[in-house]
Amino acid sequence: MVSEKVITNIKNFMFKFQECTKKSGDRAKLIAVSKKKEFQLIQLAHELGIKFFGENYPQELRDKNIQKTEKNLHFDWHFIGRLQKNKIKYVVGKADLIHSIDNFELVEDIQDYCKKHNIKQKVLVQINISSDPNKGGFLMKHLQSIIPKIEKKEHLQLCGFMTILEDNLQDEEIRDYYREMYKISQNYIFNDDIEISMGMSKDYTIALEEGSTMVRVGTEIFGPR
Numbered sequence: 722m723v724s725e726k727v728i729t730n731i732k733n734f735m736f737k738f739q740e741c742t743k744k745s746g747d748r749a750k751l752i753a754v755s756k757k758k759e760f761q762l763i764q765l766a767h768e769l770g771i772k773f774f775g776e777n778y779p780q781e782l783r784d785k786n787i788q789k790t791e792k793n794l795h796f797d798w799h800f801i802g803r804l805q806k807n808k809i810k811y812v813v814g815k816a817d818l819i820h821s822i823d824n825f826e827l828v829e830d831i832q833d834y835c836k837k838h839n840i841k842q843k844v845l846v847q848i849n850i851s852s853d854p855n856k857g858g859f860l861m862k863h864l865q866s867i868i869p870k871i872e873k874k875e876h877l878q879l880c881g882f883m884t885i886l887e888d889n890l891q892d893e894e895i896r897d898y899y900r901e902m903y904k905i906s907q908n909y910i911f912n913d914d915i916e917i918s919m920g921m922s923k924d925y926t927i928a929l930e931e932g933s934t935m936v937r938v939g940t941e942i943f944g945p946r
């Protein structure tokens with residue numbers, strides 16, 4: 722059962738998000754992170770106006786996508802979790818955008834799968850901007866060599882960058898890292914609409930101020946998991 726409180730929470734968050742994006746030019750998209758949340762809640766959030774949902778686990782995405790198809794709903798999945806070779810089939814072609822390209826083997830594996838199934842897959846390159854040993858993503862020093870190689874893969878469409886920060890940072894450190902992400906993205910304009918996926922529940926307002934085009938927010942919308 723979805724409670725009134727949940728509905729109010731979703732509506733309140735959407736209002737706050739719209740207020741923030743007004744200030745930053747209205748371009749940013751809200752990716753509602755729905756991992757571990759039941760499909761009924763996703764459907765409700767969609768009815769309230771959310772168009773993009775982020776999932777972390779391949780099989781969960783596959784299962785929820787079956788429900789989406791059965792109910793003939795029109796919203797996009799974004800895949801934001803770690804992806805392993807044997808799970809590519811659950812995600813590629815189902816997620817509109819994969820945010821978490823964090824190693825070159827994965828690039829080659831997705832390219833091979835897409836070629837075989839005649840799919841073009843939109844992706845973001847995950848950057849480990851704070852060089853945190855506990856986080857995935859490419860280190861800055863590898864970017865320059867990796868980007869042209871990804872751009873050459875004809876079944877991948879590179880749309881921009883994503884980052885995840887560790888939990889224990891101060892606001893000013895968060896701002897500095899997000900600012901750096903923006904600067905990097907300006908060196909790699911693949912098209913006019915380069916995407917920068919950064920910002921979660923605790924720091925999405927800072928991310929939007931620093932040029933995020935996609936915030937991935939779960940807890941603030943749906944409550945704790």
Ligand SMILES: Cc1ncc(COP(=O)(O)O)c(C=O)c1O
Pocket residue numbers: 754756777801802885921922923937938939940941
């Ligand atoms: C990659 C990624 N982005 C965003 C989120 C959403 O985090 P929060 O619930 O803090 O908004 C998660 C949650 O697990 C995540 O894994």
